[in-house]
Amino acid sequence: MLFWKEIFLTTEQEKLREKEEILSQNNVPYKVKMHSGEERQSVNLSDRGARFYRTGPLPAGTYHLYVKKKEAEWAESLLRQS
Numbered sequence: 001m002l003f004w005k006e007i008f009l010t011t012e013q014e015k016l017r018e019k020e021e022i023l024s025q026n027n028v029p030y031k032v033k034m035h036s037g038e039e040r041q042s043v044n045l046s047d048r049g050a051r052f053y054r055t056g057p058l059p060a061g062t063y064h065l066y067v068k069k070k071e072a073e074w075a076e077s078l079l080r081q082s
Helices: 013-025 069-081
Strands: 004-010 030-035 039-045 051-057 062-068
Touching (some): 013 069
Antiparallel strands (some): 039 051
């Protein structure tokens, strides 16, 4: 997804729906992809700026929420406020 950035990752559908609702209310286009057990390496920033690294298989039923790169910073700030 060349012009999209992952901004949220969860295994819980309820949390995913909450984040989708926030983005929808603010007219932020988004995409959701579900992955199951693949190898992956990622770096995620917490609200305090700490980096968390994850490698290896993800749990089955992992949902990834993506927004357009040009809107990623704004979308991330909306999700942090929730």
